[in-house]
Amino acid sequence: MGKNTSITKTSHNDAAVIDKKTSIKKQNHNKTPVEKKNVNKSFNITCFGLLKFFLKILINEKSYTIFFIVTNIFSIIVSLVFNLITNEKTKNQLFDFYAIIYSSVLIFLLIVRFVMFFYVKKEEDKTTFIIISNAVSRTLYFFTMLLSLVLLVLFTIFLSYLYFNIMCLFINRFEISSFVMRKTTTFLVFNILTNISLLFFIVFFVIVAGSQATIITTTVLLSLSFVANIPLKLITNNYQNLNLTFTKLAFRVSDVYDTINLQDKIKNNKTKYNTLSNTINNFYTNFEDRLLLKDNFSQGESINERYYNLWDSVFNIINKNSGESKLYTLKGKVLTLNEQMNKAPNLWNDKNVTINFKLKDSFMNINEITELYNNLSNDDYKKPLLNDFINFYNELTASTIDLQSTYPNYFSTFIHLLSDDKFKSEVISEEGSRLDFTTTDLDSIYNLAVNPDPLEPYGKLTLTDIATDNSIRNFFYNDFYFPVSFVVSVLENYFINYTSKFYYISNYSLVNDSNYKNYQSLRNQVDLFSYLNPFYGVWASYTLYSGNSYNNVWFSNQSVSSINFEDQENIFLPYTTYSFKLDQNKISSGSTNNYYNPMNTVSLILVASFLMMIYSYYVFTKKDIS
Numbered sequence: 200m201g202k203n204t205s206i207t208k209t210s211h212n213d214a215a216v217i218d219k220k221t222s223i224k225k226q227n228h229n230k231t232p233v234e235k236k237n238v239n240k241s242f243n244i245t246c247f248g249l250l251k252f253f254l255k256i257l258i259n260e261k262s263y264t265i266f267f268i269v270t271n272i273f274s275i276i277v278s279l280v281f282n283l284i285t286n287e288k289t290k291n292q293l294f295d296f297y298a299i300i301y302s303s304v305l306i307f308l309l310i311v312r313f314v315m316f317f318y319v320k321k322e323e324d325k326t327t328f329i330i331i332s333n334a335v336s337r338t339l340y341f342f343t344m345l346l347s348l349v350l351l352v353l354f355t356i357f358l359s360y361l362y363f364n365i366m367c368l369f370i371n372r373f374e375i376s377s378f379v380m381r382k383t384t385t386f387l388v389f390n391i392l393t394n395i396s397l398l399f400f401i402v403f404f405v406i407v408a409g410s411q412a413t414i415i416t417t418t419v420l421l422s423l424s425f426v427a428n429i430p431l432k433l434i435t436n437n438y439q440n441l442n443l444t445f446t447k448l449a450f451r452v453s454d455v456y457d458t459i460n461l462q463d464k465i466k467n468n469k470t471k472y473n474t475l476s477n478t479i480n481n482f483y484t485n486f487e488d489r490l491l492l493k494d495n496f497s498q499g500e501s502i503n504e505r506y507y508n509l510w511d512s513v514f515n516i517i518n519k520n521s522g523e524s525k526l527y528t529l530k531g532k533v534l535t536l537n538e539q540m541n542k543a544p545n546l547w548n549d550k551n552v553t554i555n556f557k558l559k560d561s562f563m564n565i566n567e568i569t570e571l572y573n574n575l576s577n578d579d580y581k582k583p584l585l586n587d588f589i590n591f592y593n594e595l596t597a598s599t600i601d602l603q604s605t606y607p608n609y610f611s612t613f614i615h616l617l618s619d620d621k622f623k624s625e626v627i628s629e630e631g632s633r634l635d636f637t638t639t640d641l642d643s644i645y646n647l648a649v650n651p652d653p654l655e656p657y658g659k660l661t662l663t664d665i666a667t668d669n670s671i672r673n674f675f676y677n678d679f680y681f682p683v684s685f686v687v688s689v690l691e692n693y694f695i696n697y698t699s700k701f702y703y704i705s706n707y708s709l710v711n712d713s714n715y716k717n718y719q720s721l722r723n724q725v726d727l728f729s730y731l732n733p734f735y736g737v738w739a740s741y742t743l744y745s746g747n748s749y750n751n752v753w754f755s756n757q758s759v760s761s762i763n764f765e766d767q768e769n770i771f772l773p774y775t776t777y778s779f780k781l782d783q784n785k786i787s788s789g790s791t792n793n794y795y796n797p798m799n800t801v802s803l804i805l806v807a808s809f810l811m812m813i814y815s816y817y818v819f820t821k822k823d824i825s
Contacts (some may be wrong), residue, residue: 246343249335253317253347262312270305271358278362282370287378287748288767294382295769298741301359302390303424309355310398311417313348318405337820345402345812352394360387378748385745392801393737396808403811406818427734428773431725435776438721441714445707450700452718455779455786458700460764463791464752471753475587479690482509483698486706493699496691506613510687514588515571515581516563524557524617527679529644531662531671537643538658539634546632551665556624556636557617562683565592592686598756602685603675607650609688611642626660648672689756696760708784722778729795736800739773743797 257263277297284290363383367375404413439453450458462480463469470476482505483491490501511517531554533540533547540547563571572585599605616624616638624636643659648671664670709715729735747767754762768774777794780787 246339249339249343250347253344254351257313257316257347257351260316263309263316266305266309266312267355270301270309270355271362273305274301274359274362278359278366281363282366282379286751288751290378291382291748291751291767292769294386295742295745295772298386298389298745299425299769299771302393303421306352306355306390306394307397307417307421307424310348310352310394311401311413313351314398314401314405315410315413317344317348318402338816341816341819345398348398348402349395352398353391356387356390356394360384378750382745385741389741389744392805396804399808399812399815403808403815406815406822424734425771427732428738428771431728431732431735431773432770434721434724434728438718441718443715443718444710444712445703446710448703448707450704454700455704457762457764458697458704459786459788459790461697461762462701462788464749464764469746469749469752471750472587472591474583475591475690478513478584479509479694480698482513483694484701486702491695491698492702493695496695502612505691510562510613514584516568516585516588516683517560518563518567519560520558520617524559524622527556527558529554529556529662529671529674529679530665531644532665534647534661534663535659537640537660540660541658543632546630547628547634551629552662553627553629554625554636554640555627556641557622559615559617562613562681562687564681565589565683568592568683591690592683595686595689595756596682602682603649603680606685606689607646609685609692610645610649611638612688613684614638614641616641644671645675649675693754693760693762697762704786705788706785709779709781709786711784718779725776726778726795729797730800733800733804735773736797737804739775739797740801742772742774 274297277293281290281293281297284293360383363379364375367379401413401417404416408416439451439456441452442449443452443455462484465473465476465480468477485491489495490498490504495501506517531552533550533552536544536547568585569589572582572589575582575585596602603610616636618624618635626634626636626640640660644662647661662671729739751767752762752764754760775794775797777791780790780793
């Protein structure tokens with residue numbers, strides 16, 4: 200702007216008032232010292248009066264009004280959409296994008312506009328000279344102007360915070376979730392700290408380097424705020440697929456991180472089903488013996504350990520058959536023979552048979568578990584545990600069309616057939632031949648009926664329908680169907696993969712080979728990037744404390760055992776990552792705390808910006824503004 204730029208109507212009026220005071224002072228020039236002292240006292244400009252003056256001329260500035268309206272409309276629209284969305288994962292992704300745009304663009308440009316308006320435009324149109332030359336000290340002028348800018352920035356940020364929380368209260372019937380409070384409060388504190396520092400920095404640049412240098416610098420900063428953290432993601436991607444060797448086993452770096460991350464999330468109650476996760480994980484990570492490792496998971500001793508010591512003793516969801524057990528009867532024609540039948544194939548091949556069997560015990564159905572839950576007192580430890588289980592059961596059954604065809608391998612895991620002195624589970628031919636009926640026989644019949652293999656199983660008993668009425672398939676879907684057993688097996692397989700890996704990586708020594716050295720080299724690059732890149736420190740502090748939606752931290756039901764800890768991350772934002780901490784060549788459980796704290800960078804920025812502000816004040820007091 201040129202020196203002949205006209206000032207606003209408001210600034211003309213206020214400057215005229217100040218000129219009037221100057222004229223009165225000149226008229227009283229010949230008065231006695233006592234009289235002059237009284238006159239000067241009556242026309243001193245107070246800090247509050249000067250602050251009102253600054254706020255008034257800024258509010259009447261059209262560019263500020265436009266920026267303010269656009270920023271608030273944007274915040275109102277996003278806050279409305281945010282609170283109408285029901286999925287927390289989507290909410291989290293939307294809010295992080297909003298935080299980037301709001302902080303890196305809207306507030307950034309607003310602060311630049313504030314500073315340029317006061318420290319450039321008002322200096323060029325002589326408003327600054329008029330005020331300071333009329334008995335206002337430069338110290339009062341500088342800090343009052345700075346205070347007015349700080350108040351306007353804080354007011355704008357606080358409005359956005361209010362929009363999200365007030366909208367949340369109204370839409371959710373005056374209930375606000377911990378997730379919304381955590382995201383918005385972190386957003387508020389983050390913006391206050393970083394934008395006040397940015398304000399001091401831009402004031403420093405304007406006063407010391409001038410307006411042109413400031414425009415160039417702020418343009419570069421605005422551009423870098425979106426791309427400065429992408430190199431870090433490229434570095435971390437380079438070591439994710441490396442294989443680390445633990446004595447005789449090898450795991451990918453990404454798998455090791457996922458294993459440690461899951462343990463950390465569970466222990467800090469940052470999963471969708473916290474009580475359920477903690478209970479199962481604590482049971483599976485009791486590594487006193489190797490029964491609960493994946494290699495031994497299908498063994499009968501391991502199955503009994505889980506069935507009786509976890510699902511019965513802890514969950515109490517096993518129906519013990521204390522009285523007469525229910526008799527199950529299955530009829531069909533023998534298609535293939537088991538080993539016993541192959542000893543006398545003429546007695547069994549293509550024969551109609553009747554199978555009678557009973558169960559020792561079985562899982563409760565969901566109605567029985569719900570009734571058990573409702574009868575528990577609120578202080579019973581099983582209350583939140585069963586609540587999580589029931590919710591997971593409902594979620595899985597709602598998202599899975601057919602549990603039996605989706606998870607056919609889980610059918611017989613917890614089936615215990617009854618055979619004792621009083622009753623034997625048997626296969627009986629139409630001629631009266633009898634053979635013991637086993638769980639293996641039941642499993643092979645089930646698989647052919649529910650999940651048929653084009654290759655007939657050799658050496659296993661299978662049946663076909665005597666009539667074409669699908670009676671065998673209907674038996675497994677109507678008479679002999681235990682969905683809770685399938686849900687339990689799904690849960691077990693979710694965890695066993697990760698808990699077994701955790702056993703190996705925490706108990707086996709890490710081999711210091713070329714892959715590990717390569718990993719260390721890349722991690723050193725990550726650490727160096729974290730120290731030197733201020734954008735990392737600023738934004739990583741936001742992601743560290745705002746976190747994600749922990750209600751969506753859970754296993755994918757599209758896989759046997761897979762959990763994605765990165766599906767909520769924003770491509771433009773950095774996230775704190777840790778290096779593996781070794782204790783006697785074994786990865787320590789404290790590795791999750793082995794990272795550079797980004798708040799150190801934020802603290803340095805705050806101190807640096809404060810020093811810049813002090814130096815800006817010094818330069819301003821020496822500056823010729825006439």
